[in-house]
Amino acid sequence: MTFTGDTRQLDVVHPINMMGRGVKAMGSSVELAEVGAVSGHKPDTAHGCAVKHHDGGLLAIGLLKLVEAVFAILVGVGAIHFLHHDLADAAQRLAVRLRFDLDGRIVTYVMDHLDTITALRLKQIGAATLCYAVLRVTEGVGLVMEKIWAEYLTVGVTVSFLPWEMYEIVKRADWFRVSVLVGNLLVLAYLVWWMGRQRARRASMAE
Numbered sequence: 001m002t003f004t005g006d007t008r009q010l011d012v013v014h015p016i017n018m019m020g021r022g023v024k025a026m027g028s029s030v031e032l033a034e035v036g037a038v039s040g041h042k043p044d045t046a047h048g049c050a051v052k053h054h055d056g057g058l059l060a061i062g063l064l065k066l067v068e069a070v071f072a073i074l075v076g077v078g079a080i081h082f083l084h085h086d087l088a089d090a091a092q093r094l095a096v097r098l099r100f101d102l103d104g105r106i107v108t109y110v111m112d113h114l115d116t117i118t119a120l121r122l123k124q125i126g127a128a129t130l131c132y133a134v135l136r137v138t139e140g141v142g143l144v145m146e147k148i149w150a151e152y153l154t155v156g157v158t159v160s161f162l163p164w165e166m167y168e169i170v171k172r173a174d175w176f177r178v179s180v181l182v183g184n185l186l187v188l189a190y191l192v193w194w195m196g197r198q199r200a201r202r203a204s205m206a207e
Contacts, residue, residue: 062143069136076129
């Protein structure tokens, strides 16, 4: 309401108009919510979007398993490839290409051991490495996706390999075998810690 001199000017906002404006505002909010629902956009408590944070440790272990799978596939395919080839001749040509001394200790050691590898042995190596690759792919994909069954599978496989790895170190210790054992122990420790943490979290949520 406004007064100017003797003239009285009265501005009235009708309640129905106010209600109409409120309804329009609510309608806009409803439309925005519907658009978000259609687009699959889920709000969170802070920024209006739901973001699932992956665990860096599980991701790193999963990627490591996938790298091991690729290496195993290459070894398996190579073993099958040399079933119908002269393995010693191929190794000698590779040594010449890499400019190794054919009379050197390394080349002589490799050539002596290649003579003991038969076609049956190559088949066994190829089958074993390809099965190992399938196992590593299963572990790697499951861990990257943070599946509980992949965590238990990886723990079981890692524990089953520990006796053989320790036996190899006792038989002949070198930096490679020790590194493999230490790496697997670190993976095992992290997975056990992670699984215990997740179990405690689920128990607290159930309460």
